[in-house]
Amino acid sequence: MLDIVVNNYEISYKFLNISRNNKDDMENELISKSIPVIMLLVLGIIEAIGGLYFNDKRTKNDWTIELVSLLTLPTIVQPAIFILTIWIGKTWLPQYEDYFVNLAIGWQILAFLVLDDMTQYWWHRLSHSNRMMWKLHRPHHVVEEMGVLVTYRNAILYYAFMPGIWLSACLIFLGMGYVYLFYLPIKLAVILLAHSETKWDRFLYSNKLLSPIAWVVERVISTPSTHFAHHGLTAEDGVSHPNGNYGNLLFIWDMIFGTAKITRKYPTKFGAWNQIKEPWYVQLLFPLIRSKRPESELHSIRTKNDYDPSVDFKEFDS
Numbered sequence: 031m032l033d034i035v036v037n038n039y040e041i042s043y044k045f046l047n048i049s050r051n052n053k054d055d056m057e058n059e060l061i062s063k064s065i066p067v068i069m070l071l072v073l074g075i076i077e078a079i080g081g082l083y084f085n086d087k088r089t090k091n092d093w094t095i096e097l098v099s100l101l102t103l104p105t106i107v108q109p110a111i112f113i114l115t116i117w118i119g120k121t122w123l124p125q126y127e128d129y130f131v132n133l134a135i136g137w138q139i140l141a142f143l144v145l146d147d148m149t150q151y152w153w154h155r156l157s158h159s160n161r162m163m164w165k166l167h168r169p170h171h172v173v174e175e176m177g178v179l180v181t182y183r184n185a186i187l188y189y190a191f192m193p194g195i196w197l198s199a200c201l202i203f204l205g206m207g208y209v210y211l212f213y214l215p216i217k218l219a220v221i222l223l224a225h226s227e228t229k230w231d232r233f234l235y236s237n238k239l240l241s242p243i244a245w246v247v248e249r250v251i252s253t254p255s256t257h258f259a260h261h262g263l264t265a266e267d268g269v270s271h272p273n274g275n276y277g278n279l280l281f282i283w284d285m286i287f288g289t290a291k292i293t294r295k296y297p298t299k300f301g302a303w304n305q306i307k308e309p310w311y312v313q314l315l316f317p318l319i320r321s322k323r324p325e326s327e328l329h330s331i332r333t334k335n336d337y338d339p340s341v342d343f344k345e346f347d348s
């Protein structure tokens with residue numbers, strides 16, 4: 031294992047089947063990694079100019095959750111999953127390394143869409159019906175406003191066990207690393223935009239001529255309108271859909287599996303279901319670190335105050 035655990039930089043090239051001597055491939059990887067970072071910065075700046083980060087809805091605790099999860103996912107959690115999966119593959123199944131490297135690009139894209147994006151849809155959906163899983167996804171929904179920084183607010187274990195990341199690592203081992211270089215930034219771009227207060231999709235609804243295009247777009251990928259509805263406080267407002275619109279890159283999964291709601295509007299109140307705001311390290315490291323407060327649902331894996339995420343908004347009484 032030691033020869034694999036060198037440093038992340040070396041590893042990513044090795045795992046994505048890219049020779050460090052090939053300048054084009056190195057550039058592709060650099061571009062692939064830069065796109066989400068640049069998008070995050072640009073969208074964040076636009077949101078800040080719009081005043082998003084200067085109200086009192088986002089506490090210091092929220093900021094810490096957002097920055098820590100944003101940093102740990104790409105530098106620790108995802109690389110660890112990739113290293114482990116590929117080490118297992120190289121050790122026990124070496125004959126399958128690069129097995130699909132010559133598979134048609136279309137099939138490789140489909141493999142990522144199904145094994146990464148569709149499994150993430152189900153992982154996300156399960157997190158809204160299972161009370162234990164909800165505790166790992168909860169940091170994503172307790173913040174009372176939207177914005178790009180909401181995108182990666184989830185407990186570390188939510189990502190560590192996410193099947194899509196493990197299956198992506200398997201596909202890379204099987205030789206699909208090159209397609210992943212394109213797939214991942216596109217997916218991240220759609221997800222960041224779907225959380226962003228810039229609401230890029232507004233222009234699609236502003237002109238009747240664009241309506242047919244909007245009809246297609248809002249059914250194919252996640253848009254701010256459909257994803258904001260997922261974050262909305264209560265379905266009573268006629269716009270929010272807290273128990274649906276689970277898609278990440280593709281919204282098609284919500285269409286297929288019957289959880290889609292499209293209104294072309296945006297909710298005004300967001301996820302304030304649980305009024306207890308546990309410290310950032312409890313929210314991110316639960317159940318490894320738990321709340322000291324017995325009334326918190328993060329006090330234990332099962333508490334008598336467990337929130338049932340499948341039920342629409344109820345007043346938190348404590």
Ligand SMILES: [Zn+2]
Pocket residue numbers: 154158167170171260
């Ligand atoms: Zn959710």
